[in-house]
Amino acid sequence: MSSNEWIDVSVMLKHNMVSWPGDPPVFIERLQDMERGDEATLSRLSMGLHTGTHVDAPLHFVPKGKTIAEMPLDVMTGPARVVGIASDVVSAESIRANAIEPGERVLFKTRNSSLWLQSEFEESFVHLSTEAALELSQCGVRLVGIDYLSVAGFRNNEVEVHRALLEAGIWLVEGLDLSRVEPGDIDLLCLPLKIESAEGAPARVLLRPAR
Numbered sequence: 001m002s003s004n005e006w007i008d009v010s011v012m013l014k015h016n017m018v019s020w021p022g023d024p025p026v027f028i029e030r031l032q033d034m035e036r037g038d039e040a041t042l043s044r045l046s047m048g049l050h051t052g053t054h055v056d057a058p059l060h061f062v063p064k065g066k067t068i069a070e071m072p073l074d075v076m077t078g079p080a081r082v083v084g085i086a087s088d089v090v091s092a093e094s095i096r097a098n099a100i101e102p103g104e105r106v107l108f109k110t111r112n113s114s115l116w117l118q119s120e121f122e123e124s125f126v127h128l129s130t131e132a133a134l135e136l137s138q139c140g141v142r143l144v145g146i147d148y149l150s151v152a153g154f155r156n157n158e159v160e161v162h163r164a165l166l167e168a169g170i171w172l173v174e175g176l177d178l179s180r181v182e183p184g185d186i187d188l189l190c191l192p193l194k195i196e197s198a199e200g201a202p203a204r205v206l207l208r209p210a211r
């Protein structure tokens with residue numbers, strides 16, 4: 001990361017792309033196409049809101065929690081830190097070892113980022129342990145991000161991890177591709193779509209090295 005240019009860490013939305021098992025698939029359809037003689041080109045998109053790069057609002061796991069439309073904009077924009085994780089789980093020890101402080105925005109870069117090259121869902125991706133989620137909720141971070149479809153494990157600690165973080169008022173950014181970003185201080189710009197009453201939304205996320 002030598003230049004100061006924004007790096008796009010959002011994944012491409014594609015028809016039938018990898019999504020969470022059981023979630024609605026991504027369906028992108030060209031309804032009109034100038035290539036076929038139509039006057040204009042026009043498409044339709046249908047998908048679950050937790051597909052690709054997206055934000056989880058508290059309402060995802062907290063009854064009456066904040067919706068994506070109620071998200072404070074300053075949570076998603078500003079200084080952040082990419083923390084490199086070499087192990088197969090983000091543990092409470094790794095949270096303590098990185099001395100994460102109150103108010104921080106933390107994005108975990110793991111081996112997951114290479115999983116976006118696979119066409120099938122990967123069940124054994126790197127995720128937070130329940131203890132790590134509790135540790136993060138206690139240290140009062142503002143935002144937690146990870147480079148695959150969930151902060152929690154597949155058929156593992158999904159409820160516990162989401163609840164610990166979202167009940168603590170921590171906003172989650174999932175489905176990042178951090179393969180082109182080095183660990184360190186960065187500026188974050190994350191803009192999820194403004195969808196009424198929604199518990200999450202797809203987002204465009206940009207990072208750039210901190211000045």
Ligand SMILES: [Zn+2]
Pocket residue numbers: 050054055056149174200
């Ligand atoms: Zn989600």
